[in-house]
Amino acid sequence: MVQAWYMDGSAEDQRKPHRLEPDRPVTEQQLSELGVHAFKxxxxxxxxxxxxxxxxxxxxxxxxxxxxxxxxxxxNYEQKLKIFYEEHLHLDDEIRYVLEGSGYFDVRDKEERWIRISMKKGDMITLPAGIYHRFTLDENNYIKAMRLFVGEPVWTPYNRPADKYDARTKYLQFLEQKA
Incomplete structure (x- = not known):
């Protein structure tokens, strides 16, 4: 399954692992409590x-x-990577399945700390609508991924702050129920 950990605050290259020292791994159960689900x-x-x-x-x-x-x-590779790495949310779930290569999804926990999720070939992840997140390649600089949607795709990212959207309100209510 996917590996996840709390990130350091370094401004170093976003494609590096950015593990805290000492390392603070995040379990699949912890991800699930945030509404994030992973499959192999x-x-x-x-x-x-x-x-x-x-x-x-x-x-x-x-x-x-x-x-x-x-x-x-x-x-527009470099421009797209910058856009993907801007903290944002979507009004629909985000589903990604890595077919080749690797990269990282970063999500915020309940205390607003970044969790980095390492995605490799065979990993599928679902991020709930309303969760703040971002994506970057890792140092391999390559990923081939399947994107899945319920119905027609909507690619619109809403950069933070985007708390006024119903999807964000519902996500925060979900977190409160898990507390």
Whole structure:
């Protein structure tokens, strides 16, 4: 499964691991309490994987595409990486499945501390609507990922502060119930 840890406050290259010293790992249970869920799937057989088909059916993930993030494949590569790394939220869940390569999703915990989630080939993650997060490549500078949506995709990020949106209010209510 995915590895996650609390981040240091360093302004060093965003693609580095940024682990606290001493290391403070985050468990899948802790991620789940934030509404973040992770799965391990067989990326080599994603086109015919019955487990992926089951997850898509159960969650009504009807729309899918594949994005490759690399300097040779993504137009405006450097600009896009900066946009992805801006702290933001979405009004819908964000679902990503790594088919090749690796990268990081960072999410805020209940005390506003950053948690870094390392994503590698075969890892799928769901981030709930309304959670503040960001994405960056790691030092390998390459990821190929499946993006899944319920219905038509909406790509709009709402940079922080975005507390006025209903998705954020509902997410905060979810956190209160978990407390």
């Amino acid at each position: 799937l067989d990326a080599d057989s994603y086109e015919t994987d019955p487990e992926l088909a089951k997850i898509r059916k159960e969650n009504n993930y009807s729309w899918m595409d594949i994005i490759t993030i690399h300097k040779d494949t993504l137009p």
